[in-house]
Amino acid sequence: MLKKDLKVILETYGCQMNISDSETIIAIIQTAGYRFTKNIMEASIILINTCSIRENAEKKIFSRLQYFQSFKKKGYKFIIGLLGCMAQRMKETLIKEYYVDLVVGPGSYLMLPTLIELAINGEKTINTNLSYDELYRTIVSLKSQKTNIFRFVPIMSGCNNFCSYCIVPYTRGKEKSRDLKNIINEIQILKKIGCKEITLLGQNVNSFFNKKDSIYFHNLLELIALMVPDIRIRFTTSHPKDMSDKTLEIIAKYDNICKHIHLPVQSGSSKILRAMNRKYTREWYLQLISSIRNIIPEISISTDLLCGFPSETELDHQKTISLMREIKFDSAFTFKYSERPGTYAAKYLSDNIPEIIKIKRLNEIVDLQLRTSLLRNKEHIGKTTEILIEGFSKRSKENLFGRTSQNKLVFFKKNDQQYIGNKIMIKIEKASATALFGKSLI
Numbered sequence: 001m002l003k004k005d006l007k008v009i010l011e012t013y014g015c016q017m018n019i020s021d022s023e024t025i026i027a028i029i030q031t032a033g034y035r036f037t038k039n040i041m042e043a044s045i046i047l048i049n050t051c052s053i054r055e056n057a058e059k060k061i062f063s064r065l066q067y068f069q070s071f072k073k074k075g076y077k078f079i080i081g082l083l084g085c086m087a088q089r090m091k092e093t094l095i096k097e098y099y100v101d102l103v104v105g106p107g108s109y110l111m112l113p114t115l116i117e118l119a120i121n122g123e124k125t126i127n128t129n130l131s132y133d134e135l136y137r138t139i140v141s142l143k144s145q146k147t148n149i150f151r152f153v154p155i156m157s158g159c160n161n162f163c164s165y166c167i168v169p170y171t172r173g174k175e176k177s178r179d180l181k182n183i184i185n186e187i188q189i190l191k192k193i194g195c196k197e198i199t200l201l202g203q204n205v206n207s208f209f210n211k212k213d214s215i216y217f218h219n220l221l222e223l224i225a226l227m228v229p230d231i232r233i234r235f236t237t238s239h240p241k242d243m244s245d246k247t248l249e250i251i252a253k254y255d256n257i258c259k260h261i262h263l264p265v266q267s268g269s270s271k272i273l274r275a276m277n278r279k280y281t282r283e284w285y286l287q288l289i290s291s292i293r294n295i296i297p298e299i300s301i302s303t304d305l306l307c308g309f310p311s312e313t314e315l316d317h318q319k320t321i322s323l324m325r326e327i328k329f330d331s332a333f334t335f336k337y338s339e340r341p342g343t344y345a346a347k348y349l350s351d352n353i354p355e356i357i358k359i360k361r362l363n364e365i366v367d368l369q370l371r372t373s374l375l376r377n378k379e380h381i382g383k384t385t386e387i388l389i390e391g392f393s394k395r396s397k398e399n400l401f402g403r404t405s406q407n408k409l410v411f412f413k414k415n416d417q418q419y420i421g422n423k424i425m426i427k428i429e430k431a432s433a434t435a436l437f438g439k440s441l442i
């Protein structure tokens, strides 16, 4: 059978890095001659790009796996491959206990065509080698992304921080910065093909370092800002300990660097931060927020909050609440702790906060954040702000939406496709906790 007759379904779960990886995977597989489909009836290969960050993410993927396997039991002939973080974490177990045919970790995607062929020929196939250079991204990722307007550019991957709750250092391996030349080449091509917004991606973008030319993250940001003055630049994610004043000054200096920082704090209690191995205290983080706001007054700040970590008392939780009141984050991703096998916390700390308490604390955090986000968003009412238009609102084809430099979603009435990818000025009239609503001034 020709490869073009073998169709692939690819499903993606998890973070932006996984979405970006899937774009690379699509390009690799297409180059090898395979076609894609969404229809299970005509699929020969089902690939699931997985996430391990929380137990719930894995549960969802296991139920998806069961769903596909139920078709196999009915006689459908396809192979199932698990890619990404679960592949890296669970390795052979996925083959032995979950009857997966192909297991490929995030360092081995370049070998996918060969690995798929082995699996199709009936060999249970696994490759979770993390040592590969990620150079290949440049060669392939350019061909595959859905839109030319908004593009991810991976600049590093992996993490050396070993926060005690987190599986990422085990599934993504050590920090590796991408070659500077490849990043620059990719951005030059993006400029040519009409890209309007680039998000620099990495588990820890601020640790980017190019040894050969002694280029740090702030140097890279400046280089890109100067190279593509008409393209918006975003980056994610940053560890607070690596957010330098130099980086803040570069963000302040260039209009095309978006005025939004995602800065996961996790907890407001220094005792819990120490147990999490976050390498900063509550006071240090507060100080950092005040420097950020001094250097970039128009900045918006979002965060990640993680409650119910082992030994978190009500007092610790109230410290998180008071930190949130003090900082007033623009938005937050909120989580309750789930133990991840293999992490320091799973090995040495008891998951001793009852589920019901975790849920109660999470609800309190979510409630407060919704109220704060609403207040923050209401501050924009009456102001005029520039947005980059992303597309039609899912709810109504009469409305377009875009984002401000501060990463606020803005909806406005207009039903003209040709505006997508353009910047326009909007007068903000209304706000909810998650979005702004306004009138276009064109």
Ligand code: 5AD
Pocket: 053, 054, 165, 166, 167, 264, 266, 304, 305, 306, 335, 336, 337, 338, 339, 340
């Ligand atoms: N349980 C719950 N949330 C977690 N995160 C990371 N590991 C866990 C875990 N074991 C959250 C952190 C991190 C975000 C990406 O996911 O808040 O910043």
Ligand code: SF4
Pocket: 159, 160, 161, 162, 163, 166, 167, 168, 169, 203, 204, 239
């Ligand atoms: Fe995980 Fe901490 Fe690394 Fe973020 S910095 S990926 S939370 S270990």
